[in-house]
Amino acid sequence: MSKDMHPGRVFAFMILLAIMITMSYVISGQLFKFGAMVISAFTTGEGAESAMQAGELMHKLTPVHNGLAVIVAIVMTICVVQRFLRTKNEMRGAFLKRMFLYEALAVGVVVVLFPFFWMLCTSFKPSGQELVISKTNPFDIVPSEPTLDNFRRVLKTDAASVAAGALDPIENKKNFGTYFLNSLLVATTAAFLVTLFASMGAYVFSKKELPYKQQMFMLLLATMMIPGMMFMVPQFFMVCKMGLFGTKWAMFLPHLASVFGIFMLKQFMDTIPDSLIEAAQIDGASEWQVFRVVIVPLALPIILTLFLLTFLFHWSNFLWQLIVTNFENPLSITLPVGLALFRGQYTSELGLIMSASCFSIVPIAVLFLFAQRYFIEGMTQGAVKE
Amino acid sequence: MKERNLIIIAVIAYLALVFVGWDDSIATSPDGRTILTFWHTYNDQEEVILREIIKKWETGNPKFTIRPVRIPFDGHKPKLRTALTVGQGPDMARVDWSFVCELARKNAVVDLGTLGFETIRAQYLPAAIGSCNVGGKFYGLPDQSNCVAMFYNRQMFRDAGLLPATAGDSAEAGEFENVLPKTWEEFIEFGKKLTDESKGQYAFAMLNTLWWNLTFLNTYGARIVSEDGTKCLIDSDAAVGAVEMMASLFAKHKIEAGAWRPGAITPEQGFVNGKYAMIMMGPWNLAKFKNAKMDFGVGLIPAGPAGTSTNVGGTDVVIFKGSKYAEACYSFLTFFTNAENQVRWCTALNQLPINLGAYDLVKFEDQHLMTFMEQMKHAGPNPVVKDFGLLEDLVNPEIEAVLSGQKNAKEALGSAAKKVQERLLDS
Numbered sequence: 001m002s003k004d005m006h007p008g009r010v011f012a013f014m015i016l017l018a019i020m021i022t023m024s025y026v027i028s029g030q031l032f033k034f035g036a037m038v039i040s041a042f043t044t045g046e047g048a049e050s051a052m053q054a055g056e057l058m059h060k061l062t063p064v065h066n067g068l069a070v071i072v073a074i075v076m077t078i079c080v081v082q083r084f085l086r087t088k089n090e091m092r093g094a095f096l097k098r099m100f101l102y103e104a105l106a107v108g109v110v111v112v113l114f115p116f117f118w119m120l121c122t123s124f125k126p127s128g129q130e131l132v133i134s135k136t137n138p139f140d141i142v143p144s145e146p147t148l149d150n151f152r153r154v155l156k157t158d159a160a161s162v163a164a165g166a167l168d169p170i171e172n173k174k175n176f177g178t179y180f181l182n183s184l185l186v187a188t189t190a191a192f193l194v195t196l197f198a199s200m201g202a203y204v205f206s207k208k209e210l211p212y213k214q215q216m217f218m219l220l221l222a223t224m225m226i227p228g229m230m231f232m233v234p235q236f237f238m239v240c241k242m243g244l245f246g247t248k249w250a251m252f253l254p255h256l257a258s259v260f261g262i263f264m265l266k267q268f269m270d271t272i273p274d275s276l277i278e279a280a281q282i283d284g285a286s287e288w289q290v291f292r293v294v295i296v297p298l299a300l301p302i303i304l305t306l307f308l309l310t311f312l313f314h315w316s317n318f319l320w321q322l323i324v325t326n327f328e329n330p331l332s333i334t335l336p337v338g339l340a341l342f343r344g345q346y347t348s349e350l351g352l353i354m355s356a357s358c359f360s361i362v363p364i365a366v367l368f369l370f371a372q373r374y375f376i377e378g379m380t381q382g383a384v385k386e
Numbered sequence: 387m388k389e390r391n392l393i394i395i396a397v398i399a400y401l402a403l404v405f406v407g408w409d410d411s412i413a414t415s416p417d418g419r420t421i422l423t424f425w426h427t428y429n430d431q432e433e434v435i436l437r438e439i440i441k442k443w444e445t446g447n448p449k450f451t452i453r454p455v456r457i458p459f460d461g462h463k464p465k466l467r468t469a470l471t472v473g474q475g476p477d478m479a480r481v482d483w484s485f486v487c488e489l490a491r492k493n494a495v496v497d498l499g500t501l502g503f504e505t506i507r508a509q510y511l512p513a514a515i516g517s518c519n520v521g522g523k524f525y526g527l528p529d530q531s532n533c534v535a536m537f538y539n540r541q542m543f544r545d546a547g548l549l550p551a552t553a554g555d556s557a558e559a560g561e562f563e564n565v566l567p568k569t570w571e572e573f574i575e576f577g578k579k580l581t582d583e584s585k586g587q588y589a590f591a592m593l594n595t596l597w598w599n600l601t602f603l604n605t606y607g608a609r610i611v612s613e614d615g616t617k618c619l620i621d622s623d624a625a626v627g628a629v630e631m632m633a634s635l636f637a638k639h640k641i642e643a644g645a646w647r648p649g650a651i652t653p654e655q656g657f658v659n660g661k662y663a664m665i666m667m668g669p670w671n672l673a674k675f676k677n678a679k680m681d682f683g684v685g686l687i688p689a690g691p692a693g694t695s696t697n698v699g700g701t702d703v704v705i706f707k708g709s710k711y712a713e714a715c716y717s718f719l720t721f722f723t724n725a726e727n728q729v730r731w732c733t734a735l736n737q738l739p740i741n742l743g744a745y746d747l748v749k750f751e752d753q754h755l756m757t758f759m760e761q762m763k764h765a766g767p768n769p770v771v772k773d774f775g776l777l778e779d780l781v782n783p784e785i786e787a788v789l790s791g792q793k794n795a796k797e798a799l800g801s802a803a804k805k806v807q808e809r810l811l812d813s
Contacts, residue, residue, distance in 0.1 A: 048677075128677025131655045153430075164434065174456075181407045188400055233471055240472045248408065322461040323468045327425070328453065340458030344429055345482065345701065346532070346670045370392075 009092050013084055016099050020080060021073050023106060026139070028072040032065035033058075033142045034121065041124055041146040046158060051126045055145035116361075117141070123150050123355035130350040150355035173330040176356055179338030182248065183315060184363060186334055190252035191311040198261030199303055203295055205262065206269035207277060217266075220259050236323055246326025251334065252314055261306050268302040269295060301377040308371055312364060335360055419451040422715055423476035425466070427459040427701070435734050436722075443721045450714050470494050470706070477709035478719060480529055483517035484774035486702050490525040491772045495704040497523045501716040509725070513698045513765035514740050520770060521615065528740040529723055531700035534601055534666045535761045537675070538566065538683045542587070542663040546579045566685040570605070570631055573664075573688040577641030580663040590635060591653040591662040594646035594789060596781045597768075600697035601666055602628045604766030605690030610777070611769045611811065618811055620781065621796070621803035628690065629795040633788045646789060657682075668699065669738060669758045684754040686761050698765045700740070738762055771810055780805045 040054040040061065080099070087095045122130050124146040134140045152158040156175040204210070205217050235254040244250040272295065280290050296303065318336040326332045339356055342349040368375065428436055433456065440452045455476065457465055463485055469475045481489070489495045503524050507515065514528035543549040549565060567573040577589035592598065596610070603610070608625035611618055619625070635642040643662055645653050654671065656662035658678045666687070675682055686694045703722070705715045721727065725743030732739045732748045738758055739748050750756055771777050784802040787793040793801075 126677060128674035131658050132678050133659050135660070160430070160434075181403070185403060185407055188403070192400075233468060236468050237472050240474060245474060319461070319464065322458065322465055327455045327457050328423075337458065337461070340460045341456060343458065343460050344670075345427070345459050346668055346699070347674070349429075 006089075006092070009096060012096050013092075013099075016096065016103060017077065017080060019103055020099070021077055023103065023110075024076045025069050025073040027106075027110065029066065029069035030117075030140070030142060032068045033140075034117075036061040036065045037121075037124060037142050037146045041148050044147075046147075046149060046152060048126065051145040051147040051149070054147060058144065058146065119354050119357055123351060123358050124148070125150075125351055127349070127351055130354075150351040154352055154356045154359075174333065175330075176338065176359065178330050179333050179335045180359060182331065182333060183335035183360075186248050186251045186321075187311045187314040187363075189248075190255065190314040191307045193252070193256050194258045194261055194310045195303055195307045197256060198258050198306060199265050199296065199299065200291070201262040202265030202269055203291055206266045206272075207274070207295075221263060224259050224263075232320065232323065235320075239324055245324060246329055246332045248332070250324040251317075251321050255314070255317075255320075258306075258310065261310070264306060265299060265302055268299055272298050301374040304371050304374040308367060308375055311367060315360075315364065417451070420449060420711065420714075422450055422452050422478070422709075422711055422718065424452055424454050424718075425457050425462070425476040425479040426454055427457060427462055427480055432735060435731055439722055439727050439730070440718075442727075443718050447714065447717065450711070450718075452718060470708070473708060475706050475708050477711060478703060478705045478715045480701050480703050481526070483514075483528070483698070483700055483702050483768065486518050486526045486704060487520050487770050487772050487774070489704060490520040490523075494706060495525045496707055496709075496712050496716075497525055498527065498705070498716065499523055501713060503527070503716075506720060509741050509743055510723075511740050511742060511762065511765075513762070513767055514700060516767040517698070517770060518702050526702035526704040527719060527723060529701055529703045529719075531698060531738055531740045531762070532668045532670065533696040533698055533738075533758065533762050533765050534598070534668045534687070535696065535758055536566070536685050536687055537657060537665050537667045537671075538685060539657060539660060539663045540681045540683050542580060542660060546663075548576060548579060566683075567688050570688045570690055574635070574639050574641065577635070577639060577664075581641045583640070586661060588643035588656075588662050589641040590664045591643040591645035591651075591656050592632070592635075592666065593653060594782060594786055596778045596785075597697055597699065598666065599629075599632070599785060600766065600768065601687055601695070602632050602690070604695035604697065605687060605692055606631075607690075607692030609767075609769070610781075611771060611806075615770055616811060618803045618806040620806065621799040624691070625799055626795045629785060629788050629799060631690075632785075633791075633795065636789055637791055646786070669736070669755060672736065672752065672754055684757045686757065686764075694761070694764050696761050696765050698762075698768050773810060776810055777806060780809065 036058055037054075040057040043057065044050040044054040084092070084095060118141055121141045121143060125132075125143040126145060126147050126149065129143065129145070134144075149158065153161065154176045156162070161175075205213065210216070231254070239245060239250045239254065244253065276294055276298075277290055280294050285293065316336055318340065321334045322337050322340070324332075325334070325337050335356075339353060339360070342352045342356070426433075426436065433454065436454055440454065444451055459482075462479075462481060466475065466479060466481070466485075466489075475494075486495070490497075498518075507524065510528055511531060513533075514531040515524070518524045518526040518528070540549060543565075544551055567576045573590075580589035581587065600610075603625055606624045606628035608622055608628050609619045610625075611620075636644055643656065644650055645656060645662070651659075651661060653662060653665040654667070657665045657667075658675065658680060672684075687696050688694065703719050705712050705719070709715055723741055725739075725741045725747065728739045728741040728744035729747045731737065732744060733750070736750065736752060736755060738755070739745055745759065748759075750759075769777065781802045784793070784798040788795050788798045
């Protein structure tokens, strides 16, 4: 140890290094084991015996994933120690703080992502083993006998479903792919239309002069106090009378008028200066052009936020979609309703639910990934008063 | 510019999606036969056997065809309620046993007595058919029935010295059953040997909902409501005794894990992971526990003052008043649940029969199911009320107050009886 090394800092570094080594070994160990598990599951066939074969293959791969985890831990240790030694003495305090911060963030990431990892691992577990926890290491949730049977059953590509599907083509359409496509159509169309109508409504309430405008807005807001359940039967009655029962229109038509959306967008549009609109009008812009060229681009973060929230609502709206679904027609069954078919009176097919959930979170994750910049911007609008 | 391109791609992708997937119509093959719609909540394996039985029935009834439509069990009540409101209901449906009373009180289902049910009523398991009896009339018939029995983790029994270390395989199940506790007193004595709080191991774990608690109440001979459904009897001495015993398992004898508390390890999860030695469970989890490679056994529920007993679960099938073909529906449902088809159904799916005629004919390879069949013979009737969910909501918090030591059993059940009488039976 060089003379200028502060013993307190070295001690703190050693502790942080120990935590980092443990974390990197455990996390990378689980991830490599997961990789080995996926390879084993893919290279074996269908049924309980194949799961056992996959288990044997995984067992053989144990030295590989354990070795890789050790290598990752060693490489990271070398990098961090080298970096620490290269850092000037007066900067080492800041280095340690940053190291602590990264470790704390890593813990946060693990906590946030753990349920998703659990979902992925459970989807590979054979029926009956979903709740079994490893006796040697309770945190080791990667299955020891993996199988793709849950995915096969969900997508109806297993032998029994293929045989049944050959007899009845309608039954064959009752698969996760159909439900997924239906939900995607319903949620996207609903989100687009709600956003369109709400932004036009909000523009009028925010920037136009109308008699009794304030009172009308208050009346609209008052409707938010009435629980949505109250409207369910009358809305269902109307949908049936319109001949829309069991169609995709029925899934979202009654929810197109979103008071919450109008309120949220109006609050944002109130902050857009009127002078911008006046400037556009002086340049000869029509009402539609003002809305399209001035209002929409400026309110884009909040409009995208509303799009995302509406998409999420319709993507997971179980009760209404259940009521208007015509179960004789698989083309009207959406994802939340389709997922409920895996739950019985006393038992749930946890493996099937988890494997279906693996697919169902994809659109939400993709949408959030693309729109997160606007989403976060939209959520923090108004947080700072200038 | 980049974002603009992204938006254009997204819009084109969306339009393509609409073009491909919007069509709601689906081809059906009308062949001139009258369609009877049957909404059910069976799983994949059950649906295969159902279709097989439907085919058999259609051979003898060429004018009709049954269309089985699967709906989720979780939402079958709101789905039926709303569909019936606008006249979109099916001809017949499979419903939870607790839903029959509500449908009958709302005048939505056919009284099977008018179709000649009295002549075949004796075929059905008395405890199961009890849930269809509303005011002396039968508005449905059972199609599937369950009860709970006591599951034992044999490894934990061996570790506690309650079973010889050599005993173990299913071949020695008889030997194992001989050592099981026969009464609640013996159960408590066993429990003390099986519990090791320092390791987080408990002899027993239970849930606290009225349906699960009926097992305890029935072994004490307690009833929730009178037979005519007008008086609440949950504050009887028998019920007080049963709840006091339940509470003592947790508070006094400390052999129960407190699995009824929010956030606790559930009985099922604790059992498969070797934390709980005994749990009450139904036959639906036999396959799961086997797949989990557990060494377990099943025995009768320990006897109380009224002997061994259990609760009854399962589903019933009903015919709706909106159907124009009630007689044909009745013909199918009685065919579906006759002894011959029950044997096929139960042996293929490892389920308990509801037709007494099938009891002597069904032989299971799995001895645990034979134990369930024996247990089922001792089942007590379920309380038939118009809203079983509300009954649970009124009673469960009071029993929880006893389990957590906030109230004594007499006081809590007295309060529950008053609420049930006022808000459920008299309203």
